[in-house]
Amino acid sequence: xxxxxxxGIAGIIGLILAAGIAWQFFGTELVRAALVPSTPxxxxxxxxxxxxDDPRLWLARPDLKGDLSLWRPKGIAAPxxxxxxxxxxxxxxxxxxxxxxxAPDNDQDANExxxxxxxxxxxxxxxxxxxxxxxxxxxxxxxxxxxSPNSRAALDAAYKDVATAFDNFLVSVPTEKPIILAGHxxxxxxxxxxxxxxxxxxxxxxxxxxAYLVGWPISVTEDLPSLSLPACTKSQASNCILSWxxxxxxxxxxxxxxxxxxxxxxxxxxxxxTPMLCNNMTGAQxxxxxxxxxxxxxxxxxxxxxxxxxxxPKGLLIMPNAPDIGAAVMPGNNYHVFDYxxxxxxxxSDVATRVAAFGxx
Numbered sequence: 001x002x003x004x005x006x007x008g009i010a011g012i013i014g015l016i017l018a019a020g021i022a023w024q025f026f027g028t029e030l031v032r033a034a035l036v037p038s039t040p041x042x043x044x045x046x047x048x049x050x051x052x053d054d055p056r057l058w059l060a061r062p063d064l065k066g067d068l069s070l071w072r073p074k075g076i077a078a079p080x081x082x083x084x085x086x087x088x089x090x091x092x093x094x095x096x097x098x099x100x101x102x103a104p105d106n107d108q109d110a111n112e113x114x115x116x117x118x119x120x121x122x123x124x125x126x127x128x129x130x131x132x133x134x135x136x137x138x139x140x141x142x143x144x145x146x147x148s149p150n151s152r153a154a155l156d157a158a159y160k161d162v163a164t165a166f167d168n169f170l171v172s173v174p175t176e177k178p179i180i181l182a183g184h185x186x187x188x189x190x191x192x193x194x195x196x197x198x199x200x201x202x203x204x205x206x207x208x209x210x211a212y213l214v215g216w217p218i219s220v221t222e223d224l225p226s227l228s229l230p231a232c233t234k235s236q237a238s239n240c241i242l243s244w245x246x247x248x249x250x251x252x253x254x255x256x257x258x259x260x261x262x263x264x265x266x267x268x269x270x271x272x273x274t275p276m277l278c279n280n281m282t283g284a285q286x287x288x289x290x291x292x293x294x295x296x297x298x299x300x301x302x303x304x305x306x307x308x309x310x311x312x313p314k315g316l317l318i319m320p321n322a323p324d325i326g327a328a329v330m331p332g333n334n335y336h337v338f339d340y341x342x343x344x345x346x347x348x349s350d351v352a353t354r355v356a357a358f359g360x361x
Contacts, residue, residue, distance in 0.1 A: 034098070036142035041101045041150040044137055044157050052134065052168035057105075059118050060089065060133035069131035071119035073344070079127040085209055085355055086173040087125040087180040089133040090162055090187030091118050092215065092337075095140050101154035102137040110138075121184055121340040124347040128180075128355045132172075134165030138186055155189065162190040166198065178358055179204075180351065182212040184340060188243075189216055192227070196266060200228030209358040211241045212347070215339045217256060218243050218277040220315070222265025232279050235350065238358035242279040242350075246309070246339050248322030252332035253314070276315030281346040307342065 047057075055061060060069035069089070072078055094113035095103035103110050122131045139154035173179070181199075183191040191213055199205050205228045218224060224231060224241065232240035247253060261272040309319045322335065323342075330336055340347065 035096065035140075036145050037098045037101050037140060037150070039100075041153040043153075044102055047161055047164045049164055049167045049171065052165045057135050057165070058133065059091065059115070059135055060122050060131040062130040062132075067131075068115055068118045069122040069126045069133065071123045076345075082127065082129050084359070085129040085178040085180055086169070087122070087129065087131045087182055088166060088169050089118070089122040089125065089131055090136070090183035090190050091121070091133060091138075092183075092185035092187050093138055093141050093144075095138050096142075097140060098142055101140055101143065101150055102157050103140065105135065105137070117184075117337075120344065122182070124340060124344050125180060125182060125351055127348055128351055132165075132169045134162065134169075136161035136165065136190075144186075158186070159190045159193055163194060163198065166194060170204075177207070178209045178355070179207050180209050180212070180355075183214065185215040185336070188213045192216070192218070192223075192266075195227045195229075200226065205229065206239070209238050210351070210354045213241055213243045213277075215245060215336055216243070217245065217260045217271075217315075219260075219265045219271040219274045220277050221274045222267045222269050222271045224277060226266035231277055232354070235281065235353055236357045238354045238361065241277065243277040244279060244311070244317040244339065245276070246317045246319065246335040246342060248319045248329070248333040248335060250333065251312075251316065251318055253316050253334075255332055255334070256316070257314070275313070278311035278315040278317055280309065280311060280317075281343070281350045 051057065055064050058064055060067045069087075070078070091114050094117060095107060095110040097103070097107065097110070118133055122133050125131050136158055139151070139158045143151040143154045145151075181191055181195070191211065195211065199208065208229060210232060211227075211229060218227075218241075220231065227241060229239060229241050232238075232242050245256065260276065261270075263271065265271045265274070307319055307323060308321065309317050312318050319335070322333070325335075325338070328337075335342060
């Protein structure tokens, strides 16, 4: 299982790494030709809330046989049964095919990769209660390589699946049960929209223990105010938002900054020059405190291994002595795909702390 997980991660990393190298040396046109669909977007049939009664549309759910959130690293005991909170988790991109703008449900490669990723991410929330992780017809990786009506339509279609699954989730959990929102990369993109449209300014916002919006830049001044909840500024804080993007030294963060600077925030104003939201497991936005479980270092034993990390002035999580995982790193020393796996144990502990703080309130 450990090796299968690592090979699955390496597969997606290898493809993204190749794309990054091609982009750097040959320009955007070559990368777009390789990863952006050449056909127009074709609308997909919208799903209904009752469609998500079907367990086949979930990767994790309390009654699901093969619930991926129940995965545990070897040597880490399964958590005691708990039903304190319900977590709604949205997975990152695993569909790299250019034959269509949205992933079909039966794409074997995308499904295998996403199973590995959900295990290493959603499982960090299982200690405090059940996890709900929907399958959704994600936008292909190439959707993020161009700004076009096709890419916008693909992301919109993917979001509608996520929002519909969220409606099913809300109907399925008790009305007053506390909720954790968590996602990564494309999953975070959809959760950011979900928070603006379905959470901000509504009674539901009071039920959010924390929102882990990882692997996507969030401007502290131009994005965060539109999300209704503040940043988590201490480890005991709850009803707040966490985010980070992981890099090793020497970090070349230009690829993130260039896109961030040229796109407007949710306020409609430029994000250029504004700090990105970055939180550490200690809570403070300018201090270290992360640790890694060592998934990539010792897959047979999973011994926790400390990895110091701190948020840079620009809001990126920088590791001065990051573990060497060879080719499984994106250009610029970007540890994007390992944003969760690298800090799995720290996230699990952080979640428990915030749930306790929320209950104390």
